[in-house]
Amino acid sequence: MNILILQGSPRANGNTAWMAEEFKKAAEAAGHQVTLVNVSRKKIAGCLACEYCHNKGNGACIQKDDMQELYPLMAEAEVLVLASPIYYFTLSAQMQAPIQRMYCVNNPAKVKKMALLVSSHSPNVYTGALAEYHDICNYWGVEDSGIVTAKLDEQKTEATRQKIQALVNAL
């Protein structure tokens, strides 16, 4: 399957980046085609709610920033993986921006499954991120293929790597 991983942590060698890389390695080993995009390194602004896309734009966003690179990848992806640190009890702003910029096309055309990888310092801080993720799965009509969380003592561990491997196996 064509898998797109969005990685939303600015820390290049951080835990979220590690989780995204582990998912990529496992998915490629299973024969999937994987694209990993570090959205925190992209210039992606928030939605302007100008409605250009739904009026004159015919589905195209008026903002010509790095989201233009993501739209074709989103259009072709069959599996979408969101990898994000927890910032103030939810997904990072770097992850929220590309999600909300999908407003112009509403849902990614070919995505059938989604997965979520999240890292945090503390336990029990996932309610906001998980609620948003589940609501998006429902809204886009895609299957939730699974969630892996990693708090401080679970980061970059063999146990977490195995959870990611199991998630890939279940795709």
Ligand SMILES: Cc1cc2nc3c(=O)[nH]c(=O)nc-3n(C[C@H](O)[C@H](O)[C@H](O)COP(=O)(O)O)c2cc1C
């Ligand atoms: C702006 C900011 C907000 C954070 N908010 C939370 C939080 O609400 N709960 C928590 O457990 N950790 C929080 N953290 C810690 C990160 O989620 C944690 O260090 C995570 O592993 C970072 O992932 P990374 O290594 O990919 O950057 C926050 C970190 C930052 C920089």
